[in-house]
Amino acid sequence: xxLLEIKNLWVSxxxxxxxxxxxxxxNAGEVHAVMGPNGTGKSTxxxxxxxxxxxxxxxxxxxxxxxxxxxxxVDERAKEGIFLSFQYPVEIxxxxxxxxxxxxxxxxxxxFGQDPISMHEFINLMEEKKRLVExxxxxxxxxxxxxxxxxxxxxxxxFQMAMLEPQLSILDETDSGLDIDALRIVSNGVxxxxxxxxxxxxxxxYQRLLNYIVPDVVHVLYDGKIIKSGSKELAMELEKxxxxxxxx
Amino acid sequence: MFExxxxxxxxxxxxxxxxxxxxxxxxxxxxxxxxxQNGFVFQxxxxxxxxxxxxxxxxxxxxxxxxxxxxxTLENFSPLVYCLVNGRNIVDYGKSDxxxxxxxxxxxxxxxxxxxxSLCDIDExxxxxxxxxxxxxxxxxxxxxxxxxxxxxxxxxxxxSDCDSMFNxxxxxxxxxxxxxxxxxxxxxxxxxxxxxxxxxxxxxxEDAHLDYYKLHNISxxxxxxxxxxxxxxxxxxxxxxxxxxxxxxxxxNQNVVLGxxxxxxxxxxxxxxxxxxxxxxxVNVEHIGTDCVSQQxxxxxxxxxxxxxxxxxxxxxRDSQRTEASQVDKNILLTSKAKAYAKxxxxxxxDDVKCSHGATVGQLDEExxxxxxxxxxxxxxxxxxxxxxxxAEVIDKINIEPIKMRVSDMVKKRLMGELTVCDNCVxxxxxxxxxxxxxxNI
Numbered sequence: 053x054x055l056l057e058i059k060n061l062w063v064s065x066x067x068x069x070x071x072x073x074x075x076x077x078x079n080a081g082e083v084h085a086v087m088g089p090n091g092t093g094k095s096t097x098x099x100x101x102x103x104x105x106x107x108x109x110x111x112x113x114x115x116x117x118x119x120x121x122x123x124x125x126v127d128e129r130a131k132e133g134i135f136l137s138f139q140y141p142v143e144i145x146x147x148x149x150x151x152x153x154x155x156x157x158x159x160x161x162x163x164f165g166q167d168p169i170s171m172h173e174f175i176n177l178m179e180e181k182k183r184l185v186e187x188x189x190x191x192x193x194x195x196x197x198x199x200x201x202x203x204x205x206x207x208x209x210x211f212q213m214a215m216l217e218p219q220l221s222i223l224d225e226t227d228s229g230l231d232i233d234a235l236r237i238v239s240n241g242v243x244x245x246x247x248x249x250x251x252x253x254x255x256x257x258y259q260r261l262l263n264y265i266v267p268d269v270v271h272v273l274y275d276g277k278i279i280k281s282g283s284k285e286l287a288m289e290l291e292k293x294x295x296x297x298x299x300x
Numbered sequence: 301m302f303e304x305x306x307x308x309x310x311x312x313x314x315x316x317x318x319x320x321x322x323x324x325x326x327x328x329x330x331x332x333x334x335x336x337q338n339g340f341v342f343q344x345x346x347x348x349x350x351x352x353x354x355x356x357x358x359x360x361x362x363x364x365x366x367x368x369x370x371x372x373t374l375e376n377f378s379p380l381v382y383c384l385v386n387g388r389n390i391v392d393y394g395k396s397d398x399x400x401x402x403x404x405x406x407x408x409x410x411x412x413x414x415x416x417x418s419l420c421d422i423d424e425x426x427x428x429x430x431x432x433x434x435x436x437x438x439x440x441x442x443x444x445x446x447x448x449x450x451x452x453x454x455x456x457x458x459x460x461s462d463c464d465s466m467f468n469x470x471x472x473x474x475x476x477x478x479x480x481x482x483x484x485x486x487x488x489x490x491x492x493x494x495x496x497x498x499x500x501x502x503x504x505x506x507e508d509a510h511l512d513y514y515k516l517h518n519i520s521x522x523x524x525x526x527x528x529x530x531x532x533x534x535x536x537x538x539x540x541x542x543x544x545x546x547x548x549x550x551x552x553x554n555q556n557v558v559l560g561x562x563x564x565x566x567x568x569x570x571x572x573x574x575x576x577x578x579x580x581x582x583x584v585n586v587e588h589i590g591t592d593c594v595s596q597q598x599x600x601x602x603x604x605x606x607x608x609x610x611x612x613x614x615x616x617x618x619r620d621s622q623r624t625e626a627s628q629v630d631k632n633i634l635l636t637s638k639a640k641a642y643a644k645x646x647x648x649x650x651x652d653d654v655k656c657s658h659g660a661t662v663g664q665l666d667e668e669x670x671x672x673x674x675x676x677x678x679x680x681x682x683x684x685x686x687x688x689x690x691x692x693a694e695v696i697d698k699i700n701i702e703p704i705k706m707r708v709s710d711m712v713k714k715r716l717m718g719e720l721t722v723c724d725n726c727v728x729x730x731x732x733x734x735x736x737x738x739x740x741x742n743i
Contacts, residue, residue: 102675130677142672146690155686156676163677195690212676 053080054115054174055220055251056101063093063100063276070096072276073112078220081248085262085287087256088273089295096140096224097273098224101253102136103129116220118142130156131163137209139225142288144196149208152196153215155180160216179181181214185241202232210241221245222253228260239264304340304426306351308466311359312433321409323416331422331433337700340426341440348579352550357466357496359434361386377638379452379484383438386459387469389435400481405470408440410456410657412472413598418500419530419556427526427552431523432534435470437606441483445476445506452482452701459487459498464494471501475509476535480702482512487519494522494549502530505537507561513541514704517551521576522526535561535590543581543599544708545571546715552581559621562590569695570599571708573715574607574639584628585614588621588651597628600692603639604718610642613658619650628658633665633691688716 056078063071070093074256078084083210086094099108101114103126114121121129144152158168158175169177180194197205206226213221227235242252242265254265262270262284270286271278272295280286280298289297312335316328342349382402383391390404392527405412422429439455459467475481489495497519505511519525525548531539545551557566572580586595602607611630632641643660673683692712699705 099620104671126671126681127677127683129681132677136675138672138675142666142668142671144666144672144687144690147673147686151686152673152676152678155678158674159679160677180312196665216676295388 055080055117057113057115059115061100061114061266062110063096063216064110065096065106069110070276071239074273075276076271076278078251078253080219080251081246082268083246083252083254083265085267085270085284086253086273087257087270087287087290089218090257092273093276094273098136098222098255101129101220101222102126102134103278106230106231109121111212111277125127126173130162130218131160133217133219135213135216135221137213137226139205139228140286141197141205142229143198143200145198147196149192149194149196150178151261153212156212156216161185175291177215181211184214184244185211186237187211202229203231206230206238207241210238214241214245217245219251220251224255225257226242226254227258235261235264259287274299302714304335305356308359308430308434309335310647311440312430314360315434317323320406322604323409323413324406325419326435328691330606333430334422334429335426335433336430337707338423338426340430341424341474343612344581345584346579346581346610348550348577348609349524349552349581350610352496355464355494355496355621357494358461359468361461361465361467363462376624377452377701379454381454381456382439383456383458384437384439384463384469386461387435387457390437390439392677399444399447400453401440401444402453403440405435405438405440405472411442412440415472415474415502415504417502419558420500420528423630424499425528425554427498427554428500431470431498431528435468435500438470439473440471441473443475443479444667446478447476448480449482452484454484454486457485457487457499458518459489459495459497460491461493461495462491468495468498468548469500471499471613473503475499475503475505477506478508479506480510482514483515484514484516484701484704486516487525487668489519489523492520495519495525497525499525499527500530503532503535503539504740505531507534508536509534509537510537512699512700513539514544514659514699515542515553516544516708517548517553518544518546518547519548521547521549523548526552526554528554529556531555531566532555533558533561533564533566534582535542536563537561538565540567540698540700541569541609542695543572544583545570545572545574545582546711547573548578550579554582554583554585556585556587557595558587558589559593560589560593563592563629564590565594567595567698568597568599569698571692571712572599572601572609573604573692573696573712574601574609575604577605577609579609580607581610581612583612583614586616586626586628588615588617588624590622591651592623593625595623595624595626597630598698599630600695601630601632601641602691603632603641604635604743606636606638607638608642608721610644611660612644612646614646614650615656615658617649617651617654617656622653624651624654624656626654626656630660631663631691633688634662635665685713685716689713
């Protein structure tokens, strides 16, 4: 079953063309890695799927679970199961992690006509998901990402992902700035969340992450288009010989 | 020079001729002279403040009903309560405490002889002169030496009139050596008419005394209030002030603190939420005279629609005030392109061994944070509210009377959602909503 279909997507910002006819199909249960040099549109792709309004969709279609994604607001997309793990998670002083997560979960439940989560249930859920990413107890008592180290911020992204149980997760350079231990923890977290229904888009520069999160398909994004797709061995090839071999 | 309207001038003349203690007559005449000679001088002569001053107000509202039922429904909160009706008569609600003295200032001229008017310079600001010339009453509070007040003291000014009215209320508070007091002051209006309230409070904090002073301002959009507070602190005294400016057509807070003794500490916290055409000004002046003193100012404002705010924060450190620590922060969020916030830090430092800092920001809500929250499934409206609440939380968290913290936080939330802060049966319920008849059962 197709979870996400992107057809001939053209995206610009302030008149500058970033994506130039990108097409991508993702089936339920698949992990897709998107690789490519800096400035080729990887993060733009992630932002556009999440619904960031500064980007202009000039042409093409975004279809998620058979629905036109562009008709949904950012929070509606999130409620429908799209999750973006930010490359640079935002600090929100004064908003506690607990308050933040509870609002997110309750809004989603309300969207599907369910009652708010009970405090008891919520605490249990937090405890369970914290263990998944080996997160320190004190972190959830603090304001969102405030004073977190780089590694803690990335763990927090995966923690939130686990709490919200999305169907399509986009990891935007989640591995950047992570040491090997943090990388292992984050990857383990992601692997435990893999189910036959959930799909992932893993954006990365390096093949290393893909040793831990093994992709079904690897894409090379260059100049706003996917120029090559292949199996996980493609990532090895890229690591060894670079991107130039595919650029005509 | 700004001319105040004729009926105010007439009332001032009238007040000096009334029968009263010699002290008050002399003070009134001095103030009336100052107004005649200097005109009506004040810092921020903005169009909004001038608009209110030009309104026609009745000044002589004598026959107020003193039986106004008052019942504060803050849970787990039972302070000592005194009501001042129309700036004239004090009503206490049977829970008086013989440890402290609460009197109408009009009756204690002999006690305040040395203190009255000693902290404010009437030539500096027209509102000080106007208050001194035209005050009709107010609280005199005395906490004797070594007295610790377990219960907070709540002073409620109730205004009730059948026409637009101006009130000049004069308070004087003395905290004896090593005494402690938590003071809550609220103004409440009991009619749909417009009011101009000009409060002036002088506070003397003796050695080792502790004062927490809460001021809640929540009056109607067509009403204005000027609250001038003067605090003199002796050594080792600690004062915390909380200025909660939730609603008013025009609001001006003047706070002047003199740290006269050594090792004294003063903390001035404030929140101001202005929308529509409202204007909220704060002027804070902390003067370090003693050595080893600490002062901190934290003010946060959220300005919506075409409202305007101005924060002027002064820190003056005298030459011999070594080892002073003084800080000042004023942060503002503007919600529209028409909203305006002015932040003016003034620091004058003459001593060498000091730590001073100041910071002022005027900005919008963090777009990145909004997007981040929406991406987690939180709607734009809800995300915005969470961010605004978080912005003022830094100040609210400093409130150390739990029921008041809860109530203020609740009022701020409601205010940010555009709901009136009407809470049934509570005196903090001070916006211009239609009064319920049960409040007038006693008439």
